[in-house]
Amino acid sequence: MSVHAPTLQERVTLIELVDRVLNTGVVLTGDITLAVADVDLVYLGLRVLLSSVSTLEAAA
Amino acid sequence: MIAAPAATGWYLYGVVGAADERVRRSVEQLHGVGGAGGLVLVGGGSLAAVAGPVSLHEFGEEALRERLNDRDWLERAALAHEEVLERVAEAAAVVPLRFGSVHLRLDDVEALLDARGPAFAAALARVTGRVELGVKAWLEPRRAGAAPASSGRAYLEQLRDARRRAAAESRELAATLASAHARLLERAEEGVVNPPQPRELTGREDEMVLNAAYLVGARDEALILEVAELDDRHRRDGLRFEVTGPWPPYNFVDQGAFA
Numbered sequence: 320m321s322v323h324a325p326t327l328q329e330r331v332t333l334i335e336l337v338d339r340v341l342n343t344g345v346v347l348t349g350d351i352t353l354a355v356a357d358v359d360l361v362y363l364g365l366r367v368l369l370s371s372v373s374t375l376e377a378a379a
Numbered sequence: 380m381i382a383a384p385a386a387t388g389w390y391l392y393g394v395v396g397a398a399d400e401r402v403r404r405s406v407e408q409l410h411g412v413g414g415a416g417g418l419v420l421v422g423g424g425s426l427a428a429v430a431g432p433v434s435l436h437e438f439g440e441e442a443l444r445e446r447l448n449d450r451d452w453l454e455r456a457a458l459a460h461e462e463v464l465e466r467v468a469e470a471a472a473v474v475p476l477r478f479g480s481v482h483l484r485l486d487d488v489e490a491l492l493d494a495r496g497p498a499f500a501a502a503l504a505r506v507t508g509r510v511e512l513g514v515k516a517w518l519e520p521r522r523a524g525a526a527p528a529s530s531g532r533a534y535l536e537q538l539r540d541a542r543r544r545a546a547a548e549s550r551e552l553a554a555t556l557a558s559a560h561a562r563l564l565e566r567a568e569e570g571v572v573n574p575p576q577p578r579e580l581t582g583r584e585d586e587m588v589l590n591a592a593y594l595v596g597a598r599d600e601a602l603i604l605e606v607a608e609l610d611d612r613h614r615r616d617g618l619r620f621e622v623t624g625p626w627p628p629y630n631f632v633d634q635g636a637f638a
Contacts, residue, residue, distance in 0.1 A: 333454045333457070334581055335513070336457040338513075339629040340457040340477070340629070341477070343629035344475040344476050344477035344632060345476045345502070345632050346480070346634060346637065347476065347480055347491060
């Protein structure tokens, strides 16, 4: 019997990733950190992509 | 001292307890967010960071900000970040880092582990032996209303009745969700409720009305069973519950301790 184990791509959508990888988890700030993804920036980026949206509230 | 070749930085995925062979093996075959693999464990003390080399052309500050607007790139990179953390989590407790933490030198990473040692140690203790489960609730779109009114006055009455109904349903839904969260919290060590995502983001007809995460023991199924029960109980009212995971514990790190 073979069971299809879903791949990561099948299980996880960008929406789930937005909520976790992009929006939670430790953020390390400080002079020696080169680049830290800014949450507002991420949502702005997604806002740009969702061209059909006229109003989209930023995450609380 | 390990120095990266020019124009390379080190991307951080998460922090584990002392570097061990299982974790090292779990990440050595992975491609990582940059696609080139080469993931290593950094740090020889009681904490180790999972890191991988990335090109600064792709992950430097300016480049990264631009790429955040590229949905395909973002989806691939975020998936890669998640994949690394899931594989690490199979081997050891891990404190997830948010997407986008890039450092110029591995020395910097070691220094960071030293500087934030107590915070990372506390964060690790909180999540060891535990997993995060996501719970979402979805509300089906409202069905079409009554037949059109025959007169202006009847129309106004219809409108007022519809508003009253909507307000009552809204209160009822809020109570149902509060009760559901309370029941789920009883079956978890901790829980958080996050803002639901709008339809524009989910692309679905139904509306996300609950977006929660819970920290549970790794082999504890009580919460999963409760979600199934909630779904059974409320499905005929058009309210569905679903559980996802296990996830690395993104929602259960105390960001304040790292500021």
